Amino acid sequence: MSVILQDGANQQFNHLIKQHPCFNGEAHHKYGRIHLPVSPSCNIQCRFCKRGFNKWEKRPGVSRTVLTPEESLDKVSQALELCPEITVVGIAGPGDTLATDHALQTFELIHKRYPQLINCLSTNGLLIKEKAKRIVEVGVKTVTVTVNAISPQVLKDICAHITYNGQYMTGEYAARWLVLAQLVGIKEITGLGVVVKINTVLIPGINSHEVGEIARVTASVGASMINIIPLIPQFDMKDYRPPGCREINLVREAAEKYLPVFRHCQQCRADACGIPGSGVDLASKLYDQPAQTFSHG
Secondary structure, three states: OOOOOOHHHHHHHHHHHHHHOOOOOOHHHOOEEEEEOEEOOOOEEEEEOOOEEEOOOOOOOOOOOOOOOHHHHHHHHHHHOOOOEEEEEEEEOEEOOOOOOOOHHHHHHHHHHHOOOEEEEEEEOOOOEEEEHHHHHHOOEEEEOOOOOOOOOHOOOOOOEEEOOOOOEHHHHHHHEEEHHHHHHHHHEEEOOOOOEEEEEEEEOOOOHHHHHHHHHHHHOOEEEEEEEEEOOOHHHHOOOOOOOOHHHHHHHHHOOOOOOOOOOOOOOOOEOOOOOOOOOHHHHHHHHHOOOOOOO
């Protein structure tokens, strides 16, 4: 399915995705990215999410450490020595990128020193609208928003609670607030020229029937593509089963009626580094050893 955008937006979208390994299948095997773990806390609690600090788990929400914005700038410099093919600097945790100011401070530093790199932010979307202008000011070009349901009745079974401006919310009230914030935020940020991808965690028996609607509604407010990723059973959902290949393909078909579907996601860690499609993660070289030049050629 092709992306239907206005000419200016279409040109920007095509330029970005050609060099963005998390937005484009061909780029996935050619270009690199580094994820900077600078965001320690989160303002929502998904029932499948368990943040952690270790070297061995291969999943989102996990990193070796949390960096300061200044330390992150040094890591980008080292990463470019290790992997000159890096075109994207992403921040995806281990908490939410907008729950604190660390991610935006980091992007501001990186954009000044490396304006040629694509700054990419991942968020649950609760605070996009109020931080949209600041996101653009610090050079962010692409944003991934995790939207796991459109119906509050479904989302309440996925998201246990949210905290907004100091107010703690649970149940359908919290779910309704989050969905509205996500949709208003996506419309706001895409209106400022940022390309938005949707991430949806597929949870069999919970939101399988919602994925097509997620794609339809988010497309209507400006999203450009969707990435459907299988549940990793843990935390409150540790006893749930992950979806099978047939289930994933069925919901991808439902979503593809409204948005292009990205099919190469590896559910990377918050401190991943390298070319995703190469199968080689350079994070251990970046964090555990002195920097050495490394290139996939």
